[in-house]
Amino acid sequence: GAGVSQSPRYKVAKRGQDVALRCDPISGHVSLFWYQQALGQGPEFLTYFQNEAQLDKSGLPSDRFFAERPEGSVSTLKIQRTQQEDSAVYLCASEDQETQYFGPGTRLLVL
């Protein structure tokens, strides 16, 4: 079946712009995670949903970052007033029986 999909795959934003990143999890997966991966580093946890409930947002780096999953399926990660330090790959993963499956990621470059 289809894996996790993310869009856009690449995004260039000017500093101060708002961006929205979309994640379509594997159908039926209840748990969804967002991670941020800087160049040369492992992914770092941002936030976690179980169905539509955001159960852990401890990894969000600032209040400029906001995530939602209103119907328990598609999720959107929004970054307001982007800064250069937000440049990274944003990975979405959905989980089945302890295993997390990653999407291709969105590569964000803030100029």
Added chain:
Amino acid sequence: QKEVEQNSGPLSVPEGAIASLNCTYSDRGSQSFFWYRQYSGKSPELIMSIYSNGDKEDGRFTAQLNKASQYVSLLIRDSQPSDSATYLCAVKGTGRRALTFGSGTRLQVQP
């Protein structure tokens, strides 16, 4: 001290050799351990999961877990050039659903 530590490498091995990748973690209560492979510009792909002490084998891959020493390793037998990638160790800490990743070890298999 980082929660999950890996040698960044690169680890260079000749084709056909055994590659040994190591990882230590700080949360003694961790119960779930994962190895992901990440090719350059791609997203992490699960190779192995391990939950109990000892060895777990899957084809050319063997994961080893020693909870007393807080150590997990991945052995790749008969290494192939196509195994050249970054290998990420990931741990689910006590009471957490999210993965905590190491920074990855870059493996180079020389033809």
